[in-house]
Amino acid sequence: MKFLIIQPKLENTILQLEKELRNNPSVNAVIFPEGYLNENVEQACALAKSYNTMLIGGHRRLQDRPKDRAIIINAAGEIVLDRVKYSPMLFAVENGLKIGHILCDELVVQGLKYNEVHEIDLIVHPIGVGMFSEEQFEEWINEAKKIAVTYRTMIIGTSHADGSFRDSGVSIPIAYCIDKNGEAVFISKNDIRSRILDLDTNEISFSQ
Template sequence: MKLLIIQPKLEKTIEQLESELMSNSSVDVVIFPEGYLNENLEEACALAKNYNAILIGGHRRFHESPKDRAIIINRKGEIVLDRIKYSDTSFVVEEGLKFGHILCDELVKQGVKGGADDNIDMIVHPIGVGMFSEEQFEEWINLARKIAIEHKTMIIGTSHADGSFRGSDVSIPIAYCFDKAGEAVFISKNDVRTIILDIETRQVTFPK
């Protein structure tokens, strides 16, 4: 299975997601940041179906609080997970793989909440904006590694390429992957290139 991990810029549309799918149509799963879809769910479902890809990331409902939600859309364009932020961690089985999903600072505030789920194949961690300091970068990387080891699962995170937290003048884009032993498959800091990961071979490529 090939995963496409993207770090798009914040946008009102989802043109960057569509462009990545057009350029990398052989991938099985696309992972994108928290909130990236905004309220463009209908368009995202159409893309998932048209490109035969599972989409995992986040969207927003601006009339709710908290507005951010975890989202997984299957290859048929069906929403199979839509969870409000800070609720219990959800797990979805797609194509024989059990996916867990945590959003942004849930990593720090609650980790995998609601009791550990057995035999997790992968936890996806969509992050909003970049890290606001080197110390935060290291903290989040180390927490992600601990979750991988504790739950014996791969964990993958990605943020937007731009944006800052509460007006901070520092924004460090981040993307990472740890295997179930806590070994780094890749860690990207201030490198917003698109990444393709073959989870069977652990091969990492940068398509552009």
């Protein structure tokens, strides 16, 4: 199974996602950042069905508090997970994989519980803006490694290519994949190229 991990710029549309799907027809799933879809969920469902590709990331409903939500759309264009941020983690089973989903600072704010992560194959970690310091970058990578080792699961995270947290003036785009042994498959800092991960081999290639 092939996962495309993208770091788009935040936009009002989802044109970057559509371009990635068009340019990478062999992938089975796309992972994108927290909030990227904004309120374009209906369009995203149509894209997932059209390209027969699962979509995993985040969207926003402005009437909600908090407004950010985790979402998984299957290859048939059906929403199989839609969870408000800071609520208990949920998972979906797609293509034989049990996939959990945490959003951004949930990684360090609330962590994970054993009953949420037991016998899970993959945790996807959509992040909003990039890291605001080198120290935060290291903290989040180390926390992801701890989760991978503790729960014997792979974890994949990705942020937007732009933006800064609360106007801090610093944004370090981040993307990573840690295997179930806590070893880095890849760790990306200030490199916003899209990557394809083949889960069968853990081989990484770059998107066209």
